[in-house]
Amino acid sequence: xxxxxxxxxxxAGGASAPPAGLRPVRRASRDRAAETRRKxxxxxxxxxxxxxxxVTFVLVxxxxxxxxxxxxxxxxxxxxxxxxxDNYVMAFQDPIFLDALRNxxxxxxxxxxxxxxxxxxxxxLLNRHFRGRTxxxxxxxxxxxxxxxxxGIMWKLILTPGxxxxxxxxxxxxxxxxxxxxxxxxxxxxxxxFVLTWKYVGFAIILLLxxxxxxxxxxxxxxxxxxxxxxxxxxxVTLPLLGPTIRIWMFLSMIGSLQVFDVIWVTSxxxxxxxxxxxxxxxYMVDNGFFARLWGYGNxxxxxxxxxxxxxxxxxxxxxxxxxxxxxMTGRAN
Amino acid sequence: xxxxxxxxxAIALSITTALLAAGCGGGGESEAPPESxxxxxxxxxTWWHNASQDGPGKTYWQKVADDFTALHPTVxxxxxxxxxxxxxxxxxPAALLSNDPPDIFQxxxxxxxREQVEADYLKDITEQVKTEVGNIGSAAEIWQVDGKQYGxxxxxxxxxxxxxxxxxxxxxxxxxxxxxxxxNDAVTKLKxxxxxxxxxxxxxxxxAAHWWYNFALRACSVDTLKKASTETVFDDPCFVKAGQDLxxxxxxxxxxxxxxxxxxxxxPTSANGLLANGKAAMELMxxxxxxxxxxxxxxxxxxxxxxxxxxxxxxxxSAGDPKAALGGGDGFACAKNAPGECVEFLKYIVSPEVxxxxxxxxxxxxxxxxxxxxxxxxxxxxxxxxxxxxxxVQLWLDTAFGSTVGNAMNxxxxxxxxxxxxxxxxxxxxxxxxxx
Numbered sequence: 001x002x003x004x005x006x007x008x009x010x011x012a013g014g015a016s017a018p019p020a021g022l023r024p025v026r027r028a029s030r031d032r033a034a035e036t037r038r039k040x041x042x043x044x045x046x047x048x049x050x051x052x053x054x055v056t057f058v059l060v061x062x063x064x065x066x067x068x069x070x071x072x073x074x075x076x077x078x079x080x081x082x083x084x085x086d087n088y089v090m091a092f093q094d095p096i097f098l099d100a101l102r103n104x105x106x107x108x109x110x111x112x113x114x115x116x117x118x119x120x121x122x123x124x125l126l127n128r129h130f131r132g133r134t135x136x137x138x139x140x141x142x143x144x145x146x147x148x149x150x151x152g153i154m155w156k157l158i159l160t161p162g163x164x165x166x167x168x169x170x171x172x173x174x175x176x177x178x179x180x181x182x183x184x185x186x187x188x189x190x191x192x193x194f195v196l197t198w199k200y201v202g203f204a205i206i207l208l209l210x211x212x213x214x215x216x217x218x219x220x221x222x223x224x225x226x227x228x229x230x231x232x233x234x235x236x237v238t239l240p241l242l243g244p245t246i247r248i249w250m251f252l253s254m255i256g257s258l259q260v261f262d263v264i265w266v267t268s269x270x271x272x273x274x275x276x277x278x279x280x281x282x283x284y285m286v287d288n289g290f291f292a293r294l295w296g297y298g299n300x301x302x303x304x305x306x307x308x309x310x311x312x313x314x315x316x317x318x319x320x321x322x323x324x325x326x327x328x329m330t331g332r333a334n
Numbered sequence: 335x336x337x338x339x340x341x342x343x344a345i346a347l348s349i350t351t352a353l354l355a356a357g358c359g360g361g362g363e364s365e366a367p368p369e370s371x372x373x374x375x376x377x378x379x380t381w382w383h384n385a386s387q388d389g390p391g392k393t394y395w396q397k398v399a400d401d402f403t404a405l406h407p408t409v410x411x412x413x414x415x416x417x418x419x420x421x422x423x424x425x426x427p428a429a430l431l432s433n434d435p436p437d438i439f440q441x442x443x444x445x446x447x448r449e450q451v452e453a454d455y456l457k458d459i460t461e462q463v464k465t466e467v468g469n470i471g472s473a474a475e476i477w478q479v480d481g482k483q484y485g486x487x488x489x490x491x492x493x494x495x496x497x498x499x500x501x502x503x504x505x506x507x508x509x510x511x512x513x514x515x516x517x518n519d520a521v522t523k524l525k526x527x528x529x530x531x532x533x534x535x536x537x538x539x540x541x542a543a544h545w546w547y548n549f550a551l552r553a554c555s556v557d558t559l560k561k562a563s564t565e566t567v568f569d570d571p572c573f574v575k576a577g578q579d580l581x582x583x584x585x586x587x588x589x590x591x592x593x594x595x596x597x598x599x600x601x602p603t604s605a606n607g608l609l610a611n612g613k614a615a616m617e618l619m620x621x622x623x624x625x626x627x628x629x630x631x632x633x634x635x636x637x638x639x640x641x642x643x644x645x646x647x648x649x650x651x652s653a654g655d656p657k658a659a660l661g662g663g664d665g666f667a668c669a670k671n672a673p674g675e676c677v678e679f680l681k682y683i684v685s686p687e688v689x690x691x692x693x694x695x696x697x698x699x700x701x702x703x704x705x706x707x708x709x710x711x712x713x714x715x716x717x718x719x720x721x722x723x724x725x726x727v728q729l730w731l732d733t734a735f736g737s738t739v740g741n742a743m744n745x746x747x748x749x750x751x752x753x754x755x756x757x758x759x760x761x762x763x764x765x766x767x768x769x770x
Binding site: 071074075076077080090160162180182183185254269270271275276287289290292293294 | 339396421423424430431449450452453454455530536537539540542592594595596597603638664736740741744745748749752754767770
């Protein structure tokens with residue numbers, strides 16, 4: 001990286017060097033050195049823009065968030081009142097924040113346990129050959145393509161008191177089932193889980209279908225020749241080979257569920273959210289950071305959310321994704 | 335999942351800018367330029383207001399800006415219409431913090447404007463607007479901090495109960511209730527003819543919280559409320575009493591089913607949608623309600639015929655002043671470094687002619703004397719009379735106490751409505767928030 005580098009790379013320099021064969025060892029090491037240098041130029045040249053963007057828009061704001069979380073700051077004027085970790089203590093003492101944590105846990109496990117089996121079943125079905133398969137694949141994916149806000153408003157209209165769900169239930173003589181879907185404090189989180197499932201199950205399906213297309217057809221044929229039934233093939237051949245895809249989906253679903261915001265924010269009723277029944281960490285952060293104008297506190301909640309997601313991601317990688325991403329993320333190249 | 339990062343980034347970026355700008359700014363107070371300097375050089379004023387929905391309000395502000403440019407060709411006005419909550423909670427704080435605020439923008443009085451003045455964001459306009467303040471009267475005080483004027487209201491009104499005259503007649507209610515006993519009686523009579531007595535948009539929290547505010551207004555003396563607003567001290571037992579009165583009132587089940595899920599306004603299924611479309615008999619709401627009722631009414635003519643208004647009833651034997659009312663307004667303020675033309679434009683907005691035109695839009699009550707003639711609607715006229723006749727107008731408590739206490743207070747009040755909060759918890763939440 002010094003200014004003399006170009007001359008050592010100059011072919012003319014190479015020509016004036018001692019004849020080949022006289023100092024073969026040194027010559028090879030010089031080639032290797034040039035090769036290494038070139039590699040570094042490439043690495044620096046190609047990654048610098050990305051690193052600059054990443055540092056400016058991810059690391060620096062994260063640093064600021066940690067810094068501001070240590071202040072009692074209402075967002076008017078610069079932060080001046082340093083209070084250490086009081087914001088963090090305050091968060092874990094607020095029953096609404098604990099409700100939000102519980103709701104996030106429900107959404108994480110609910111998503112995994114409900115979406116997983118549904119997606120797997122649908123994907124296995126859609127992987128078979130039948131007429132109109134493309135149409136069904138498309139339909140399964142439609143909710144995921146829709147914008148979160150659109151989905152939120154749509155379901156809000158359906159689930160609102162006297163909305164189309166209530167009308168449907170009444171028209172088929174099941175009016176007794178009508179609930180305050182979005183307002184009953186005990187029900188609302190399950191309603192929202194349903195909406196989230198509807199929205200995101202298509203993503204799991206498409207991911208699993210992609211995974212299925214990587215399962216070699218020969219294996220299935222071999223199993224079939226050995227006399228295995230369709231079920232046996234799925235159970236003993238396809239599923240094990242689908243493992244990496246399932247684990248990656250679980251990882252994405254978990255992180256998404258911890259940070260879920262848009263659909264909850266749009267669909268849930270502000271009053272119900274502020275009572276904790278439908279709050280998640282992200283909605284709690286916005287409610288407190290912006291609406292209660294507690295900017296320092298909001299930053300503290302953001303940091304907590306980040307740490308929880310980060311730790312969850314690390315644990316997941318360490319224990320479940322280890323084999324799948326060997327070399328890709330852990331740095332071990334074997 | 336993207337929102338978290340976006341929000342923190344926005345905050346962090348705006349802060350960085352603020353810190354950088356703070357370093358180079360601070361060049362001493364900008365004195366008002368002499369009259370002759372105004373309107374000489376081309377100036378662009380940015381104006382943020384909250385009439386974000388298409389309608390008479392938005393159209394009218396555009397006309398006001400165009401008229402001003404016609405009068406003063408050197409001034410160009412760029413309008414951005416932003417929904418109230420977005421404007422007050424995110425856009426404006428961030429813009430002010432980043433030292434790149436709009437020149438003239440929506441300003442809530444009370445606790446909000448006090449915080450903004452303490453952070454040195456606003457232009458002191460005391461000297462320039464003496465005439466206007468004189469013409470507006472006591473309403474202008476809400477935009478004062480420590481005796482100095484930092485903004486001017488263009489709309490002011492008190493809250494009351496909007497009601498359906500036809501339903502009252504059918505239920506055999508002779509006259510609008512003047513006491514809570516009469517109101518309870520009216521509720522019973524309306525239930526008897528199978529009508530939802532009162533529509534409530536508790537889903538948005540504040541429409542429910544306003545009931546508590548009114549009970550507090552009746553239970554607390556004016557001095558207690560004034561002290562609470564400036565010092566955020568809530569030791570007086572009257573604040574607990576407000577919650578108890580509210581609980582008693584909720585127990586008479588005057589509201590529609592599922593009020594916790596009902597939005598406040600702008601939607602046919604919302605509380606004012608229920609009133610506007612003849613599905614409920616009453617709604618507690620501010621003076622702006624006429625405009626929002628019209629946007630959700632399926633039959634505007636029918637609405638005009640049945641709509642009436644009466645002040646919030648008094649509670650017999652309470653400490654509060656029965657003629658005191660809860661109210662508020664909207665105003666505009668100029669950013670500290672806005673050009674002098676900004677103040678001229680502000681003065682233009684509150685001038686009697688512009689105010690009269692505003693009154694004619696029917697979206698709110700004007701504040702300037704001489705604009706009353708523009709109020710044509712009978713319901714709005716009765717609010718105007720009640721506003722003038724009120725002995726004391728208490729600003730909405732969540733605005734008066736500032737966002738932090740206001741938000742905690744509203745949340746705790748909604749918990750009472752949801753059946754899992756107590757009157758004591760409201761006061762505890764307010765005290766805790768004041769310390770946050």
